[in-house]
Amino acid sequence: MAQFGFENDIHSILKLDMPITNAPMARWQRKASSSNASALNGLSPGKSANVSLSTTKTPNKTPGKHKKQTPSKMGCDRFIPTRNSKQMDVASFLLTKENETVDTNEQNATSENQKAMSMSLNGYNIEEAKILHLGGKPLNAPEGYQNNLKVLYSQGATPASVKKTRHISSTPDRILDAPEFRNDFYLNLLDWSSSNVLAVALHNCVYLLDASQGEITLLMKLEREEDYICSLSWTKEGSYLAIGTSDCQTQLWDVYNQKHLRSMASHTSRVASLSWNDHVLSSGSRSGHIHHHDVRVANHHIATLTGHSQEVCGLQWSPDGRYLASGGNDNMVYVWPRVQDGPANQAVYCWSEHQGAVKALAWCPWQPNILASGGGTSDRHIRIWNVNSGSCISSLDTQSQVSSLVFAPNYKELVSAHGYAHNNVVIWKYPSLTRVAELNGHEERVLSLILSPDFSTVATVAGDETIRMWKSFELDPIKKKAKERLAKSNSGVIHQSIR
Structure with a gap:
């Protein structure tokens, strides 16, 4: 019995996949039956000829709107002629031509509207002022057209922001003959005064050159x-x-009166x-001693420094x-204090890093604690020292004998004179010590260099x-005027404070 019950359950389940006999007629079945009935009525002789076409009503998706009536495919009295392929090609060509005419007219109308709108908004036709163009030569902008965005997005530098590059001439401004100049590395035979007079020693004579007027006097x-x-x-x-x-004397001369004031002998x-x-x-001598002379008093020798x-x-x-x-010449560098600041014969620092004679020395004008x-x-x-800490800040191998150094304050640079083997003058940027320029022209080693009073x-x-x-350090006219005004204002303040 249980087996029969199980089979009945299986049959009842399988009946769900079978067609439903009592269900209403499907829509497609209703439409097919109605179409067949209409066709039969139209063909039967007993019916009237004024039979209207049967329609199927499709409910509209949007309520409240009129329902569309779709004519049935079956039972239509429309005559469709049979056409060959040539006729179909002609018909297709005529339809395409008609559509092209319509599209061209629409495009012309749209183009005219855009042109009118562009003229009213911009004052010109934007199509004629395009920079990028697909083919042919680029179109020129209309006459009088100004691009307002050029000021904002232009990459070109304006004249106010252009940085003027400094020109350093590779040729000297003046060349003077110095016959009988003594070619001795250890001597210092050139100096430039604050009154713009250059002094040079030629063997046993001293000549003066007035740099402003060009006059030379013995x-x-x-x-x-x-x-x-x-x-x-x-x-x-x-x-x-x-x-x-060379005869151990230190002479003092009044230049304006060309008068020998005194000779001081101590070395x-x-x-x-x-x-x-x-x-x-x-004064420093070949003996290694340094003497201090007070030129105001008769007993001029006031101190001796012994280190070298x-x-x-x-x-x-x-x-x-x-x-x-x-x-x-012992490769040593000493830093000594003033007599009133400490013991006269005790150095503040003693540096032995150099491996050759140290003749070139220069203090930085804008940093008094820096020595080169x-x-x-x-x-x-070239070594840069800080006398406050006693440390070497930087060092540079110049690949040539260094005979003289001087700081150029106009451009914050350091100038070095060289002997073997380059025999040139080099301008270095301070404090990076990057090479700015080289001045070549001397045929033998450069022994001394000195800076003019206007730097x-x-x-x-x-x-x-x-x-x-x-002339490698001339200031721009604007900077020069500003510097002169600052100097005048500072001198005015000093005079007022003295009064």
Whole structure:
């Protein structure tokens, strides 16, 4: 019994997949039956000829709108003729031509509307002012057209923002003959005064060149022919000149009156270096000693500095007068304090990093605590020192003997003179020490260089017996006027404070 019950259940389930006999007629069946009935009625002779076409009503998706009546495919009295392929091609061509005419008219109308709108909004037809064009040559902008976006997005620099490049001439401004110039690395035979007078020593004579007027005068000449000038140094005011000689003398001359004021004897060998600090004149000799002379008093020798074991060929006081830097043939660099600031014979710093004679010394005018030194043939390095900390800030191998150094404040640069093997002058950017320019022209080693009082020109003297002047640091006229106005205002403040 259980088996029969299970089979009945299976049959009842399978009946769900069988057609439903009692269900209403499907829509397609109703439409087919109605179409057949209409066709039969139209063909039967008993019916009237005014039988209307049967329609099937399709309910509209949107309520409230009129229902569309779709004519039935069956029972239609429309006559469709049979056409061949040629007729079909002709008909297709005529329909396409008609559509093209309509599209062309519509496009012309749209183009006219766009042109009118562009004229009213922009004042010109934008289609005629396009920059990008698909074919042919680019169209020119209409006459009088100005692009307002050019000011905002132009990549070209305006004249106000153009950075003027500085021109450094590779040829000297002036060349002077210096016959009988002594080709000695350890001597200092060139100096430029604050009154724009250049002093140069030629063997046993000292000549003065007025750089503003070009006049050359002979200041002095040593009595003995075998003696020679070893060093020159102007006072800060530029009215007095100190001269060191090979006969151990230090002479003081009044330049304006061309008068020999005094000779100060204290050294036992030639005086190769000189430097002024107000009324104190410091002199270095081949013996390695440095003497301080107070030129105001009869007993001029006030102190002796002993540190170098060989000739003192470099000597420079700092701009603020606090320190004296000395370099010697013993490859040493010393920094000495003023007499009133400490023991007279005790150095503040002693640096031995150089491997050659140190003649080139220069203090930075805008940073009084910075000292630059240069080594000779065995060293070839420029070193930058900080006298506050006593450390070497930077070092540069120049690949050539360094004979002289000077800072150029107009452009914050350092200038170096070189002997073997390049015999040139190099301008370095400070403090990066990147090469700015090279000044070539001397045929032998450059022994000394000095900066003009307006910091625009550097003068160099070499073993080829020529003096060359290079205008490498001239300021722009605008900057020059601003600097002059600042100097006048500062001088006015000083005079008012003195009064």
